[in-house]
Amino acid sequence: MQLPWLAPGAPLPDPALSWGPADPVPGLLAGGGALDVPTLLDAYSHGIFPWFSDDQPILWWSPDPRMTLAPAAFRLHRSLRKVLQSFRADARCEIRIDHDFDAVIRACSAAPRHGQSGTWIVPDMVAAYGALHRAGHAHSVETWIDGELVGGLYCVAIGRAVFGESMFARRTDASKIALAALVSLCRRHGVARIDCQQNTAHLASLGAEEMPRARFVEHVGRARGEPGPTWRFEPVYWSELLPARSSTAL
Template sequence: MSSSPTLPALPWLEPGDVFPPVEQAWGPADPAPGLLAAGGVLDVPTLVAAYSQGIFPWYSAGQPILWWSTDPRMVLHCHAVRLHRSLRKTIHKLLLQGRLEVRFDSAFDRVIQACAHIPREGQNGTWIVPAMVQAYIQLHRAGRAHSVETWIDGELVGGLYCVNLGAMVFGESMFCRQSDASKIALMALVSFCRAQDIPLIDCQQDTPHLSSLGGQLMPREVFSRHLQQATPQPAPVWRFEPVYWKHLLSEDGERA
């Protein structure tokens, strides 16, 4: 009789415990590649410690907190991002008509709640459980999490929230109630990061949607080295200026 394969050990964290080295995360042959640990808490110090090491929480209702460090890592190289031609035209038109406004942090709670509850194709439920919502609201109040909001005709129609440590931005989730609204928010974030000399936006996991926007895979070892250099740097002032659109909307090399 054959025995079931033995799962690799998964560290259990008590509040205040340090994270294991990211190299100990489950590998590609394991049931959940990138899974590093379980347990712990979602308070501000723990989340800051996690993100500074390239670790993020991701779990569903009924599960303990699960901590991940994926390899490779999906990232956006901000200066390599090129707008699709149709999105460029949409943004130009909305700006010329005076209908589009990008705001930072004016409605963080609404953005994260929308990300948690907006229906997503092929998904039942959400990983942004109530405890995660409250944790990131506290992280926002501590100045470490931010919302990028697409307002059209005075209505909040899309956006995203992210984590910022020094010169590193970690994208979390987006929502959209109007065509292209979440993409506009992401491109606004890219424009802001360019203006602030922030080279990378972490997107955590490989998805076709992110690939279509210019996301690329980066080995975890390279990503970790970048974090060590970027996170100790001064954090930017989170304010969006319309001039930030200039280079992204005028440059050559657009995507079809």
């Protein structure tokens, strides 16, 4: 099956045309094109995302099935619950949104990946998502301790359609704290699903599950037209995952 090759500015193919299980690379949809803001918004609006290495051209993907996490189904394991309780109670710890997006995506690009020798967050991707951030459609959720950025993640958002991209940690559990904060924010603002793109055992352990691509694309089509979250984290949002603190608590 021949892979469609796109000129910059050309429309992306229907995601239903991506390669299937019998093709060389399942989920691959097209190559070429550009990483400008309009193309990225069009791609995400139809369940498509770019993913390629430094020695490859731009490649566009739309896997079937699609891994997604419903914030309402997030599994807060006991160990992470304890971490979040300590984090919430410590005045030195805070969650910041979009405080230093560029630092977060650079850290994600440098973070080692299990079983991978390089990164897919190549310089062109860093620049592209920086532009998407400045356009208001890419956000960072950041874990700060003692005034230091120690972990975080970045995501794409169009209305209430939220797409997780990558995370990093410089301290134990720092990326998990950022993910829990994103889940709390999404619960508070009625976001039904967070796209996770690929199936991993770690995501499945947190409650993520696969869904047919057609149903995922339908979800995105609805959610992208709904009012999006306010991308600001308030400490009260932790109550979406943790019991509210007593007013008499120290």
